[in-house]
Amino acid sequence: xxxxATIPFPRRFPRRFSSTVRCCRFxxxxxxxxxxxxxxxAGLEVSISAPSGHFPNRVHQARLSSLHTPVQTVFAGRxxxxxxxxxxxxxxxxxxxxxxxxxxxxEERGSPERFVDWVCCLCGxxxxxxxxxxxxxxxxxxxxxYEVPVFHAFLRCTVERCAAHATxxxxxxNRHPKLPIEKWNAVTARCYEGHPVRVPLxxxxxxxxxx
Numbered sequence: 393x394x395x396x397a398t399i400p401f402p403r404r405f406p407r408r409f410s411s412t413v414r415c416c417r418f419x420x421x422x423x424x425x426x427x428x429x430x431x432x433x434a435g436l437e438v439s440i441s442a443p444s445g446h447f448p449n450r451v452h453q454a455r456l457s458s459l460h461t462p463v464q465t466v467f468a469g470r471x472x473x474x475x476x477x478x479x480x481x482x483x484x485x486x487x488x489x490x491x492x493x494x495x496x497x498x499e500e501r502g503s504p505e506r507f508v509d510w511v512c513c514l515c516g517x518x519x520x521x522x523x524x525x526x527x528x529x530x531x532x533x534x535x536x537x538y539e540v541p542v543f544h545a546f547l548r549c550t551v552e553r554c555a556a557h558a559t560x561x562x563x564x565x566n567r568h569p570k571l572p573i574e575k576w577n578a579v580t581a582r583c584y585e586g587h588p589v590r591v592p593l594x595x596x597x598x599x600x601x602x603x
Contacts, residue, residue: 472530473538480512480519486563487531488540492603494523496544496561500586509581511562513570518560518579539602543569547579548594549587556583557596564600 476493479485497506508521531538543564546557558581563570573593581589 472532473534473536474528475531475534475538476523476526476528478508478510478521478526480510480515480517482512482515482517484512484514486513486540487534488542488603489538490523490526490528493526496542496603497523498559498584500582501584502586509558509560509579511560511569511571511576511579513563516571516576518576518581520580541565541567541600542603543567544599544601545569545573545595546597547581547589548596549583549585550590551583551585551587554583554585554587556585556587558583558589560589567600 474490475487476490477485477487478493493508496508498508499506505522508523509518510521511518541564543562545560545562547560549556549558560576560579560581562576573595576593579589579591579593583589
């Protein structure tokens with residue numbers, strides 16, 4: 393049997409790649425999203441469609457920069473979130489959701505001003521805040537489900553037969569105040585009738601919620 397001098401090989405077609413982005417390290421992206429529609433930061437690592445499947449391809453940042461103006465940076469699929477900073481005079485602050493912090497606000501009889509009495513879990517000092525005056529700033533590490541446990545303490549005022557009580561808030565830990573009540577100091581909270589709290593503090597009730 394005679395064999396041909398040369399064995400013909402199948403014609404090799406060039407590999408064709410799609411510019412359609414399948415995913416990136418910050419989360420899934422729509423298949424129909426073109427490469428130029430992705431921010432410089434989000435497009436650092438993408439998966440490009442190929443005949444043999446998907447493979448990781450590191451995209452050069454300078455190339456993307458020439459194609460697309462940088463947009464807001466996204467970390468791990470998270471957008472910056474606006475939170476209010478409840479800051480004590482000692483410098484310790486707690487970021488809380490503005491809407492939930494505003495829901496804690498109360499008022500005293502005869503006064504239109506709403507306030508939140510907050511105890512610092514670091515130094516134990518009490519501060520009174522008007523939710524509208526508490527500064528807000530962006531937090532990139534918080535997600536849309538950001539919540540912290542808050543302990544709400546109901547304290548007896550100085551008037552023995554007063555039916556009202558003062559409500560003071562602080563961070564919670566294991567359904568108890570992160571800083572024990574015995575270590576709270578200079579609590580300036582007042583009840584609805586305007587009476588100051590009794591010293592030593594007398595707890596009449598409490599609850600813990602997520603804020």
